[in-house]
Amino acid sequence: MTLxxxxxxxxxxxxxxxxxxxxxxxxxxxxxxxxxEHKRAPLSVLNPWTELPILxxxxxxxxxxxxxxxxxxxxxxxxxxxxVEAPQQAEIxxxxxxxxNEIQNGPGAARLVDKFGYAIDxxxxxxxxxxxxxxxDAHLQxxxxxALGRPTIADCAVYPYVALAPEGGIxxxxxPHIIRWxxxxxxLPGYLTMPGT
Amino acid sequence: MTLxxxxxxxxxxxxxxxxxxxxxxxxxxxxxxxxxEHKRAPLSVLNPWTELPILxxxxxxxxxxxxxxxxxxxxxxxxxxxxVEAPQQAEIxxxxxxxxNEIQNGPGAARLVDKFGYAIDxxxxxxxxxxxxxxxDAHLQxxxxxALGRPTIADCAVYPYVALAPEGGIxxxxxPHIIRWxxxxxxLPGYLTMPGT
Numbered sequence: 001m002t003l004x005x006x007x008x009x010x011x012x013x014x015x016x017x018x019x020x021x022x023x024x025x026x027x028x029x030x031x032x033x034x035x036x037e038h039k040r041a042p043l044s045v046l047n048p049w050t051e052l053p054i055l056x057x058x059x060x061x062x063x064x065x066x067x068x069x070x071x072x073x074x075x076x077x078x079x080x081x082x083x084v085e086a087p088q089q090a091e092i093x094x095x096x097x098x099x100x101n102e103i104q105n106g107p108g109a110a111r112l113v114d115k116f117g118y119a120i121d122x123x124x125x126x127x128x129x130x131x132x133x134x135x136x137d138a139h140l141q142x143x144x145x146x147a148l149g150r151p152t153i154a155d156c157a158v159y160p161y162v163a164l165a166p167e168g169g170i171x172x173x174x175x176p177h178i179i180r181w182x183x184x185x186x187x188l189p190g191y192l193t194m195p196g197t
Numbered sequence: 198m199t200l201x202x203x204x205x206x207x208x209x210x211x212x213x214x215x216x217x218x219x220x221x222x223x224x225x226x227x228x229x230x231x232x233x234e235h236k237r238a239p240l241s242v243l244n245p246w247t248e249l250p251i252l253x254x255x256x257x258x259x260x261x262x263x264x265x266x267x268x269x270x271x272x273x274x275x276x277x278x279x280x281v282e283a284p285q286q287a288e289i290x291x292x293x294x295x296x297x298n299e300i301q302n303g304p305g306a307a308r309l310v311d312k313f314g315y316a317i318d319x320x321x322x323x324x325x326x327x328x329x330x331x332x333x334d335a336h337l338q339x340x341x342x343x344a345l346g347r348p349t350i351a352d353c354a355v356y357p358y359v360a361l362a363p364e365g366g367i368x369x370x371x372x373p374h375i376i377r378w379x380x381x382x383x384x385l386p387g388y389l390t391m392p393g394t
Contacts, residue, residue, distance in 0.1 A: 048332055048335060048336075049332060060284060062287055062288075062291065063291055064290065064291045064294045064295070066290055066293075066294045067287045067288070067290035067291040067294060068287070070283060070286050070287045070290045071283055071284060071286075071287035071290075073283070074282075074283020074284070074286060074287065075283045075284060082283070084281065085271075086267060086268055086270070086271020086272045086279070087257060087268060087271070087272060089267055089268075089271060089286075090259055090264045090265070090267045090268035090271065091259075091264070093261065093263055093264035093267045093268075093293070094259065094260055094261045094264040096263075096290070096293070096294070096297075097261045097263045097264060097293070097294075097297040098261070100293075100294040100297040100298045101297040101298045101301055101302070104298055105298070105302060121318060121321065124318065135245055135246060138245060139245075
């Protein structure tokens, strides 16, 4: 199984983190993002979105970090991370959508501006970030984990760009429950760090 | 099972459409969105995101249209719409992320500006829309349906804001494969329309 990877991408880190936590063996293939390797064949054929990560498992090719988490957890990680019951999947799914939208376009986008110089509306990203971090902090005031009362792929999907928020100029101090959740994730057996977290 | 609903919301329509296609009985409870009913108790307690749709099934409460699709399909719609195998779920999941992010922030956001006067960057929404509609059109050039070669909740999640794109000032004429896919969806048994599609 090959993960086409960029070390500084939070989306790629979601996959590396989960694989480490669930003890899944991945072949990490670094992509030369600055040189635009992801925009050319063969990677642009594997993923016309020209984004990373990309997972290749035999003939199967997956784009989108959330989809890759579902795949890895469902085929190799076990039901602790991605249960087989639809109601429990739906509870997690709420947070996979949050990761894909509010987190990506909030703290994720703010970091793209500050760290990589992307031409994104920083004020809009900060506004979105403040809203979603408030909601997550309130949720974590009453729950140790985002879903099902235990670590799942929901946490793996949301964690990276929340933990990396300071790289987008976002101070996490006003979010004490998020800070404690970050500490719980870092204490999980097998936890893997990335630069900036 | 109660769906707290707004008729003109494409996110709510995802759920109504799928329930119609899969012959699932929902009690539709209209929400007075203009009066801010979703921002006050009891709805703001059911969903602190203060967004619609919200699904209530006994003690279970779900926000996020993608999560509601997973729930309805997995508990009542059957494996045709949301299979039990993780690789097939992951293939669909790619499109649930697309619906939550690129579609919501592309054609969905453009429509919010034009139809409801939201203070969103229209140029950014149009740029995002052009990119994702190009990608979807190219995908549909080679596939009749978004995932698994058959109608699934992937189509139900992506369809509404694509079909409603003209309400955001987006002409779908340059996307012939999307236009044919829309026609295929409209021809499905049980298809339910909404104003604007």
